[in-house]
Amino acid sequence: MNQPFMGPPDKFGRFGEFGGRFVPEALMPACLELEAAFDDAWADELFRNEFHHVLKEFGGRPTPITYCERASDALGISLYLKREDLAHTGSHKINNVVGQALLTRRMGKRRMIAETGAGQHGVASATAAAKFGLECTVFMGEVDTKRQELNVFRMELLGARVVPVTSGSKTLKDAVSEAMREWVTCVTDTHYCLGSVMGPHPFPYMVREFQSVLGKEAASQCLERGFQPDFVVACIGGGSNAAGLFAGFANSSSQLVGVEASGGAAISGGSPGVLHGMRSMIIQGESGQVEEAHSISAGLDYPGIGPEHSHLAAQGRARYVMATDHETLDALQFLSSHEGIIPALESAHAVAWVMRESGREIPTGSTVLINLSGRGDKDVAQVRQELRARRD
Numbered sequence: 585m586n587q588p589f590m591g592p593p594d595k596f597g598r599f600g601e602f603g604g605r606f607v608p609e610a611l612m613p614a615c616l617e618l619e620a621a622f623d624d625a626w627a628d629e630l631f632r633n634e635f636h637h638v639l640k641e642f643g644g645r646p647t648p649i650t651y652c653e654r655a656s657d658a659l660g661i662s663l664y665l666k667r668e669d670l671a672h673t674g675s676h677k678i679n680n681v682v683g684q685a686l687l688t689r690r691m692g693k694r695r696m697i698a699e700t701g702a703g704q705h706g707v708a709s710a711t712a713a714a715k716f717g718l719e720c721t722v723f724m725g726e727v728d729t730k731r732q733e734l735n736v737f738r739m740e741l742l743g744a745r746v747v748p749v750t751s752g753s754k755t756l757k758d759a760v761s762e763a764m765r766e767w768v769t770c771v772t773d774t775h776y777c778l779g780s781v782m783g784p785h786p787f788p789y790m791v792r793e794f795q796s797v798l799g800k801e802a803a804s805q806c807l808e809r810g811f812q813p814d815f816v817v818a819c820i821g822g823g824s825n826a827a828g829l830f831a832g833f834a835n836s837s838s839q840l841v842g843v844e845a846s847g848g849a850a851i852s853g854g855s856p857g858v859l860h861g862m863r864s865m866i867i868q869g870e871s872g873q874v875e876e877a878h879s880i881s882a883g884l885d886y887p888g889i890g891p892e893h894s895h896l897a898a899q900g901r902a903r904y905v906m907a908t909d910h911e912t913l914d915a916l917q918f919l920s921s922h923e924g925i926i927p928a929l930e931s932a933h934a935v936a937w938v939m940r941e942s943g944r945e946i947p948t949g950s951t952v953l954i955n956l957s958g959r960g961d962k963d964v965a966q967v968r969q970e971l972r973a974r975r976d
């Protein structure tokens with residue numbers, strides 16, 4: 585019998601030829617400790633019960649599925665949104681950080697560090713740290729601290745220290761590098777709460793498992809409402825909201841589609857390489873130099889992608905496509921004015937692809953489920969500026 589899709593990785597943390605653990609010697613014990621702690625916790629019913637309890641009582645789960653009547657009429661499809669924008673702190677990021685904060689406590693550590701791009705993972709980490717009484721430091725590219733000023737203030741209100749990163753392109757990639765450097769110096773009392781399905785094993789697997797709560801929830805909500813989506817679509821930065829969603833549908837008939845920013849499309853424009861401790865598809869020059877990604881949305885500004893997505897692409901189980909900044913701004917306005925839902929710029933990429941392909945790659949009459957990974961409040965000031973610049 586064929587293996588089911590999206591099972592656990594092999595004992596080296598590999599999904600097919602991708603994944604693994606490419607870290608300096610000094611980080612190896614921390615990765616091994618984390619792998620053992622996660623395996624033990626995830627096999628423990630009490631831990632899982634607490635995870636689900638916190639997500640229900642504190643995190644606002646389950647989030648609903650919303651049918652988009654006016655958008656569906658306009659596009660000639662049946663469009664549903666999985667509403668992660670309604671989760672506590674305004675995005676799916678809370679699912680992962682609740683899991684990792686509980687794990688930090690279980691490992692007897694007192695402090696979490698995190699990286700952030702759009703600020704959503706940083707806000708979620710600061711939130712979970714406050715709730716569980718952990719110290720929290722968040723690394724954020726200097727460019728992103730300016731793009732997402734309000735989220736910086738939110739993190740500070742929540743008691744976290746935000747460290748602007750001034751190396752490289754001063755965005756997400758550099759924030760991850762800095763957080764990894766910091767982790768080497770303080771592994772004994774600090775957990776690195778990585779924000780996506782990337783990095784060395786066990787992060788890609790662990791974060792997917794924590795995020796799968798949203799995909800499994802969505803699958804049973806669709807079933808309850810009597811439909812199986814033809815297309816299941818999510819935006820991709822590192823790939824955690826997509827991995828969580830795909831986990832609920834990987835062994836069904838639904839087509840899985842990940843939408844990358846056109847300026848950061850690791851599957852469409854990259855090649856296999858090593859970045860941040862994982863082997864995956866990476867945007868790189870001929871000599872293997874990692875290139876800068878460019879996206880209107882800070883959360884998708886990343887030149888790599890989680891290794892499991894590279895594997896799903898290689899297996900042909902999921903497709904990876906792109907949306908441009910321009911299409912994304914149009915999609916954000918479309919969803920806002922047709923449905924009364926302002927999506928995060930990240931999530932608007934998924935909407936943009938569905939808008940472009942309805943009646944083309946998405947046949948008229950199809951049922952489409954988009955993961956609305958976050959709400960757009962954090963982006964409105966930037967969107968106003970972009971739209972003004974477009975008009976002038």
Ligand SMILES: Cc1ncc(COP(=O)(O)O)c(C=O)c1O
Pocket residue numbers: 675676701702703704705779780781819820821822823824825826882883884928930931957958959
């Ligand atoms: C709302 C939202 N969606 C999506 C992403 C992209 O991350 P991932 O691909 O891990 O879901 C981010 C990252 O910051 C985000 O804030």
